[in-house]
Amino acid sequence: MNVRPWNRPLVVFTGAMILLTPVCLGGLVLDPRELGGAPIWAKPLKFSISFLLYAPTLAWMVSLVRGERAHRVASLAATVVAVASTIEMIAIVGQVVRGRASHFDVATPFDTAVWAVMGTSIAVLWVANLVIAIVLLRERSLAPSTAWAVRLGLLVSLIGMAVAFLMTSPSGAQIAAAQATGEMPTVGAHAVGVPDGGPGLALLGWSTTGGDLRIGHFVGLHGLQVVPLVALGLLLLAPRVAALRTELVRTRLVLVAAGAWTGLTLLLTWQALRGQPLLAPDALTLGVAAALVVGTVLAVGGVLSRAPRGDDREAVAA
Template sequence: MSNSPVTAARWHRPLVGLAAVMGVLTIVALVGLAVDDRSIGGSPAWLKPCKFAVSLGLYALTLAWLLRFVHRWRRTGWWAATVVALASAGEMVAIVLQAVRGRPSHFDVATPFDAMIWSLMGATVMVLWTASLVVAVVVAVQRDSDPVVRSAARLGFALSLAGMMLGFLMTQPTDGQRIELDNGGAPAMIGAHSVGVADGGPSMPLTGWSTTGGDLRIPHFAGIHALQALPLLALVLALLAARYPARFGAVRTRLRVVRVAAAGYAGLVALLTWQALRGQPLLEPDALTLLSAGGLAVVVLAGLALAVRGRAEPITQSRVLQNA
């Protein structure tokens, strides 16, 4: 994003360190999946640590890459990203601790200790979200960076932060839990991933997403990883600009493509959220969901066709390739 080789060489060390630890933890979790036959809430005990390690590792590397090119508010961005790294590490400590104990890391209020862990995780997520917002603002105010990657990062951050917020839908009591609370009971769990069915039922391999009901983890996951998808699209467009300058050489063309893709991605996250809230499994969409998905696909494809219409002036070299 920047032409400064000095700045471009500076990776945010706490985030890189976090990514390295998440890589090691992923290997540990994979070993755990192979040798530990315990299950927690119907899923293998080490599945959640594995998924979170991969997700947080990717998130940390993405932030570290984006921060390489920050000139304005550099110190603010550095400290905010350090808070992100610390909060992410704290979240993983809680998840691994509960996996070792054989207890759910989310929604578990069965004992005072479990309730404390869950409460601390909720507070940590809010810190993580706020610090990520600060990093997003710092990246957004840069002016001497590639405009296409900058736009992709801004839109990716917006969708990622929205995806994080979708996680709070899972913390609401289910109908059964609400009835128990209203009757003066003390349910062991408050909140759930699934909608319309109990957590721990039949699920998809690898992801653990429900195959019999809605699952709010799906839009949560999709939204968060927009921060990887959209900047990656910007880099792909840079490659296309170098290979097909007449079509993708103009910055305005690539900007239009990124914006259309971001709008389509937002529509997808909204569609996945709507599907999950209706208690509908991802792989068993009804006619209304299929019709909506088809309409979204048509609109996005039409938008992309309009975005690349005409011929752009050739360029000699892509700024993104220079700076990636």
């Protein structure tokens, strides 16, 4: 089987994020400015680290596509992702240099144009990821556990990305302020039930007084890494754990992991939409979280209890 190179534009973009990350760290140390109650360089730092994880993972996934036509489609989509991500980072860093918010800021025509470009790039990025996911859903050359880890990692990531679209609508407070003053300098928000820029977790900035849609967005987005890492971990454990030595068992556990991560993403998004801080869940949230944990444990136990033993492993593998 031919080994394809990783998508070059995504690799170049990863290199750019490697260079940008220490620049943002330097900005945190040397630039005292704040924006929205947080250090002004915190946002580009978070985005650069997130992209540093996301871009090489996607580049690797595209390299798994074997068919010539399918690989061309996936490579083109990956190149679109790299370009859209670059545009987004240029907008974020450029607004930091100007001392302006990159998200939701429509106070001036220029800021509105920047936000419109960013919104477009985010939508394009989502569609390009969807194209790659569809291509990999049709890929038949991979081992089942790897194939499903890649497919479901992408699909969970798409759900996480889609959470960002919930942030773009004007909040009730913004609509009320616009009706009272005739102006709406910001459209959309991360927080739910409280204004953006209030008390938040260190560096992450996630609200500690209200809901925050960034949490579900972050968790879902990085399902792209988590689900394939589960598949890799199971493969590495297989020589030592007899129950994991069949492809069928590892595939089922990957499905359970993807389901659990999807459930966690939806739970955190639902919690945020109810205006509830991450660290102050109510009884209903805790109950649903407990059900998710118990369901996941029971599913894992069920898979392992049905794992073949001894010679049965060879029969299943065959």
